[in-house]
Amino acid sequence: MKTYPLTGVSPLFEHERQTFQEIGVKINPILEGVTIDDNFLAPLPSGLKPLRSLEFCWLPTQIVEEYNQARDEAQQRELLEKKVYANCPLNCKGCFVKRDSLLLGQKLLHPEVIMRLIKEAVEKLGTKTIKYLGPTEFFRDPQAFEWLDRFQALDLIVGIFIKDPMFGDDAEVAVQFDHLGITSSEELIQKLASYPRLRLLFNFRSFDDQIQNNLVNGGDSRKIDYPKNYKTVQNRALKLLYKHLAKPELEQGRAARLVIINAPVVKSTINEALEIFKYFTDRGVPVLSTCSMASGKGQALYLNSTLSFFNDLAHYYAKATAYSIKRGLVSQAYTDQYGISPYAGIGHCFQLCNGLLIRETGQLIRCPGADHKEWRDKVTPEELVKEGIVTAWQKTRNYKQASCCNVGCLAKPRIFNSMSFKLGLLQEEED
Ligand code: SF4
Numbered sequence: 001m002k003t004y005p006l007t008g009v010s011p012l013f014e015h016e017r018q019t020f021q022e023i024g025v026k027i028n029p030i031l032e033g034v035t036i037d038d039n040f041l042a043p044l045p046s047g048l049k050p051l052r053s054l055e056f057c058w059l060p061t062q063i064v065e066e067y068n069q070a071r072d073e074a075q076q077r078e079l080l081e082k083k084v085y086a087n088c089p090l091n092c093k094g095c096f097v098k099r100d101s102l103l104l105g106q107k108l109l110h111p112e113v114i115m116r117l118i119k120e121a122v123e124k125l126g127t128k129t130i131k132y133l134g135p136t137e138f139f140r141d142p143q144a145f146e147w148l149d150r151f152q153a154l155d156l157i158v159g160i161f162i163k164d165p166m167f168g169d170d171a172e173v174a175v176q177f178d179h180l181g182i183t184s185s186e187e188l189i190q191k192l193a194s195y196p197r198l199r200l201l202f203n204f205r206s207f208d209d210q211i212q213n214n215l216v217n218g219g220d221s222r223k224i225d226y227p228k229n230y231k232t233v234q235n236r237a238l239k240l241l242y243k244h245l246a247k248p249e250l251e252q253g254r255a256a257r258l259v260i261i262n263a264p265v266v267k268s269t270i271n272e273a274l275e276i277f278k279y280f281t282d283r284g285v286p287v288l289s290t291c292s293m294a295s296g297k298g299q300a301l302y303l304n305s306t307l308s309f310f311n312d313l314a315h316y317y318a319k320a321t322a323y324s325i326k327r328g329l330v331s332q333a334y335t336d337q338y339g340i341s342p343y344a345g346i347g348h349c350f351q352l353c354n355g356l357l358i359r360e361t362g363q364l365i366r367c368p369g370a371d372h373k374e375w376r377d378k379v380t381p382e383e384l385v386k387e388g389i390v391t392a393w394q395k396t397r398n399y400k401q402a403s404c405c406n407v408g409c410l411a412k413p414r415i416f417n418s419m420s421f422k423l424g425l426l427q428e429e430e431d
Contacts, residue, residue: 002207003231004279005238009247011282019328020284027281028255029330030347031288032129033157033199041354041403049403050126051393053355055368056114057097057134060141063087064108076104081222087136089165089172090216090230091223094264094301096293097135098220099371106361109381111143114358115150117389122154124390131159131201133368135360139164139176139188148195156197161261163203163216165226167241168233186240193244193257200245201288202238203261204276205269214268219297242285250284258285264292264301265316267309273316277345278323286329289320289344291415295371302412307420314424320345340425342409342416352410353401356393358384366398369411 012025020027030036032053044050059067063083070076080103121127130151132138138160141147151158166172170184182188192198206212209231217225246256260280265273277287291313292301317340324330324345334347341348349355351367359365362381369375379392393399401407409416 001209003209003235004207005204005235006242006279006283007239009242009283012250012284013282013327017326019326021328024253025250025284026253026255027284027286027329029286029324031201031259031286031343031349032131032159033255033257034129036347036350036405041350041405044126046124048125048390048394049399050354051121051356051389052126053129053131053351054118054121054127055131055133055351055355055357056118057132057358057360058111058114059084059087059108059136059360061111061143064110068107073104080104084135085220085223087140088134089137089140089226090163091219091225092163092216092297093214093219094266094292094296094298095219096296096298096368096371097133098296102359102363102371103361106363106381108360109358109362109385111147113362113385115147117358117384118151118156119154121389121393122156125393127156129157129159131161133161133357137162137164137166139166142176142179145180145191148192148198152195152197157199158195158197159199159201159259161201161203165228165230165233165237167202168235168237169228185237186244189240189244193248199257199259200241201259201261202241203263204234204238204280205262205265206272207276207279208272211268211272215266242283246283246285256285260285260287262287262289264298265289265313266292266301267305270309270312270316273344274319274323277320281324281327281329281345286346288346289316290342290409291412293369294412294414295368295375302414305415307418310415310418310420311424313415314421315427317344317421318425338406339408341406342412348406349409350403350405350407352398352407353403354398356396356398364392364396366396367411369409375411 067079167185173185173188174183212231216230241258245258249256262276280287292298294302325332357365362384364377364379366375377396379395384392
């Protein structure tokens with residue numbers, strides 16, 4: 001059964017052809033919440049190339065210490081299942097972070113060490129925005145607010161990918177944050193809204209409860225599935241997130257600090273993708289939607305997608321882009337200049353030329369879109385920690401990649417370079 005989470009929230013537009021500019025509402029088409037122009041990607045006064053977007057993965061201090069004390073690989077494997085992966089209450093199909101080979105035989109970096117690298121990047125590499133990607137949920141960490149306070153002190157735009165049921169389930173919040181006097185989802189979200197540069201990137205893939213619940217379960221046979229009705233807590237979470245991170249911002253003439261992540265778009269959700277795009281966009285919340293990563297458990301989804309799915313996906317991309325232009329989210333001129341974005345209907349990613357991903361082991365990766373050997377940088381975690389990120393950045397492939405707004409999604413060539421995808425775009429344009 002389909003349910004619509006933002007009941008009582010009317011679309012911002014009175015008629016079909018109105019734009020955000022005409023109704024005076026701000027919306028940011030860039031996932032990172034920044035404005036990309038040639039200056040943004042231009043060399044720093046030091047002559048160095050700016051590392052504008054730093055993505056990172058880390059785990060709570062206690063789990064890091066336990067994992068790093070494992071006496072052998074067998075014990076490490078057990079801790080990987082029982083502590084690392086188990087720190088997330090969900091068991092999603094296609095989870096992009098679950099690549100055992102990236103963690104086994106490796107130590108985990110302490111969040112303190114990664115925080116130090118982030119601080120160095122802000123001070124010396126012009127880093128303006130960071131994003132937490134995993135490998136579990138950021139707020140399953142008793143120090144979560146300590147880290148947010150320190151990011152705020154660095155004046156960073158902070159994006160955090162979330163799916164956590166605690167945003168719609170008071171009991172789960174009380175377990176995690178009772179020590180701070182926070183005992184309900186609304187109290188948690190109100191406290192998060194008090195961080196003015198925090199953006200929450202909320203995963204939402206279907207209005208249908210059976211489809212959505214199925215997507216967050218059964219992903220890994222070593223994990224227990226989420227026992228409750230995820231759709232119910234997801235809808236409650238979205239109401240609260242919209243109430244505190246979208247509505248007040250829009251009313252004060254600022255862009256919402258809530259972004260919907262409809263990813264990965266798969267065969268069971270492709271038919272809803274445009275409806276999801278329009279539903280949230282028309283309420284002032286941008287939607288990032290794209291196909292599966294070629295990393296972790298996502299690789300199977302990526303490799304098994306069919307040509308007909310590529311074609312369907314292309315039709316969706318073209319329709320979302322057309323709708324986005326109609327609403328003034330991106331302009332025709334932007335689309336003519338840079339082409340179709342790897343994120344349907346919104347701005348391009350600049351991760352491969354002015355971004356970098358630090359995985360929880362310190363492994364540097366071009367972007368989260370793939371994790372095979374070619375996508376991993378040669379800089380070792382030991383070098384990164386010893387020499388620092390200024391030195392490491394200059395050794396990476398992304399540093400050598402020419403800066404531009406539309407490098408394109410080189411992480412997923414099988415889809416974005418496929419004839420079926422390109423033909424699908426062309427067909428849609430002809431319609
Ligand atoms: S290259 Fe592709 S997968 Fe990687 S960050 Fe950009 S859009 Fe995402």
